[in-house]
Amino acid sequence: MKMRKNWFILLIIGFAFGLLLAACSSDSASEEDPAEGSDSGEEEPAEEEPASDEPQMGGTLTGAMDTAPAGVFNPIFYEEAYEANILDFTHESLLSQNDSLEFEPNLASDWEINDDQTEITLTLEEGVTWHDGEPFTADDVVFTYKAMSSPGYVEAGGIRTEYVVRLLGYEEFNSGETDEFEGVVAEDDHTVTFKFAEPNVTILKDVNFPIIPEHIFGDVPIDEMAEHPATLNAGEVIGTGPFKFTEMLEREQYVLEKNDDYWKSEPYLDQIVWRIVDQSVMLGLLENGEIDFIADPTGVPAPDFDTVDALDHVEIIEQTDFGYQLMGFIMNHRPDEQVESGELNPDEWIPNEDMSNQQVRQAMAYAIDRQAIVDNLLYGHGSIINAPIAQQFWAYDENAATQYKYDPEQAGALLDEAGYEDTNDDGYRETPDGEEWVVNLNYPTGNQLREDSAPIIADFLEQAGIQIDLRQPKEMTAYQEDLTNNNEDWDLYLLGWSLGSGDPDPSALWKSEAAYNFSRWNNPDSDQLMQEAMQAPEAFEQEYRTEKYSEWQTLFSEDLPALLLYAQNKIYAFNERLNGVDPMPYSFNNDPELWWVSE
Structure with missing residues (x-):
């Protein structure tokens, strides 16, 4: 069979480490002052000033992101978590x-x-x-x-x-x-x-x-607001938050200055600077003090956990991600007219013949060993997730979803049943019409774990006889534009979602007309269940909503518009000089006006 170098070579590099949770105190120890006076006649050695446990005014923090914000700094128009790292401080x-x-x-x-x-x-x-x-x-x-x-x-x-x-x-x-x-x-x-x-x-x-x-x-x-200077330009973005977005060197550095007149209290820090750096050098910068923290959206890569944990001057907080990574199936395409107009009308969508076949999607799910990815790329710092609702919500029901444990035989049986068989003995399956079957897999740059996952996923699928065209990755801004336009050239896509914390309602991502429904999943039963889960008066009872969302999670996992790959633990790392950190379950950027540095 024509396949890439078998990815299992990666497995011998290392196996899963035990899940290690280190939530360290940021309090500084202080020494007692020596007794005053001495009759020894010898000069007493100078003592260092005791460290203060009280918040100090002033100072600059430097954070690192592996991908530059797309550049839309307006809450009603932005799309990416990288832009949220600016807006969390300004609005x-x-x-x-x-x-x-x-x-x-x-x-x-x-x-x-x-x-x-x-x-x-x-x-x-x-x-x-x-x-x-x-x-x-x-x-x-x-x-x-x-x-x-x-x-x-x-x-x-x-x-x-x-x-x-x-x-x-x-x-x-x-x-x-x-x-x-x-x-x-x-x-x-x-x-x-x-x-x-x-x-x-x-x-x-x-x-x-x-x-x-x-x-x-x-x-x-x-129609002009998304292109307005107050949406795009540092110094013109206006919010009420504790920091002002004042300067940027696009794709390199983004500067936030404190809002002296912030209504809650004057922030302790003078400045927060975001630097855009490649993940390969990020840890070195953290170690030598050139950056102070690595947080959302990707945090510290799981393979680097032990390295960072060994740094005496760096503290780690690890928590379950409020979201998940997925491999989506492009089930339908938008016609050109809809792309040009920005319309989302499922009635006019064009089926993507192979990916719209439920058995094909399920076969691919059985063909991928997600646990091996968690064990050997996440080093155990994460978990398989089968239901597209944040695990922290009451509505999450792992047992309602089909588990899709790694089962190559089941994958093959489903493909055979769907008519995708290797008819010419070249190692790859043909379509039911006997034509060459090539499935393209698309993914963005920026998230190293996702980049590392892509060839592994492709190899699993090729072992099932599915010929994969692993596309060159695109920078996130261009990638998301292609996903939004949804031309007729894509089959599979890798993406991660940081979910909203307000309510478990999944309709913003998976309702047929939802802008973020990049799979273009058009399932009336799904839409109906999501609607019923919000329908008063029954939905004022949490037990009712829990039942409806369990039904929906069962339907999602059976129809499978996307295979949920894993929920990577968020690993936040920060220099011990940063105090006042108190992350929420969904974000590191919490109450930054209370952050302060001890030098």
Whole structure:
């Protein structure tokens, strides 16, 4: 059989290490002062100043990312986790969450929900200003949600409609039938009411989106907002957060300066600098102190855990990823007209003949030894995941999903049954029509683990007789553009999702019309189950929603628009001089105004 050099050579390099969790204290030890005075006649040696446990003002932190942000620094338009590493520091939502994922006050100090869960009125903090000194008001909240509800928002590249589709009058306003926006109303400068068409199970999640300034974007047409200087340029991006985005050397360095007038408290740090560096040199920079932390979105690569753990001046926090890596199947393609218009209409999609075959997708799942990948690439710092809901959520049900344990015989039997057989004895299977069958596998650069996984996955599939065209990887920005356009030239894609923490509802990724549904999975039963899981009044009972999501996870794993590969543990590493770190289950970037450095 014509195959690449067998990947199992990798297995002899090392086997899984035990899962090691090191959450170290950042407190500094201090020595007692020596007794004053001496009659020995000898000069006492000078003593070092004791280290302070109190937060210190000033200093610069340097973080590292392995991939540059695409450059869209606007919450309603950005797409990548790398851009979130800027926006997490510059923009804020009305609410926040604690480590149990419960909602707490943020820009809104309190709120009241009516009896039938169709309205929520929030009281906003007073005295909050934007980075340019303008006051933050309820009008900014109305404007943000109105922009995401506007006609042309999706066509302009907007993908946050999950936060607005349930608002009262959304369809009429979005379609252009009316200029009246009923869904969000400013009662006064510091009071805002959200109105929903029906009782809303996710009412707190839906009002918890980062706010953008009306005084900057109010006169900008929606189709120009993604290209506006205040979306793209350092120094012009305006938020209410603890840091301002002030400088960038594109694809090399991004600088955040503290917001002296931050409404919660003045940040301790003067500056946070993001450097874009290749993973191959990242650990060396951490070791010699040129960078201070490695965090989201990829963290420390699992194979380097022991190396980093051995550094005396570096602390490690390891936690389960709030997301997963996947191999997606392009089941349908968008016609050119939809790509040009930005429309998503499943009724007009063009089936991708081989990948739209359920038996082919299931066969590929059985052909890949995911546990071997976890053991030998993640060194045990991760787990197989079969259901596309974050493991930290109550809705996650591993037992509801088909497990797809490594079974080459089952893979072969399914392919035979589907009519994909090796008819000319060249080692590769032909299509049911007897034509050469070549499946392309596409993946992006930036995440070394994903890059290392790609040839291994290709080798597993070739051992099942599937000829694979392993494409040259593309830089993430170009890769995501191709995925979005979904031309007729792709079959398989590798991608990772960092999931939203507000609610387990998976519709933003897997509903037929969802912009992030890159597989172009069009399954009415799936859409129906996700809708039922949100349908009041039954959905106000968590037990009901749990049951519906279990049914959905069973359906997902059987129809299989994507094979979930693994959930890699997040391994955060930071110099011990950084204090105040308190990651959330879904992000390292928590309360950065409380971070401080001890020199």
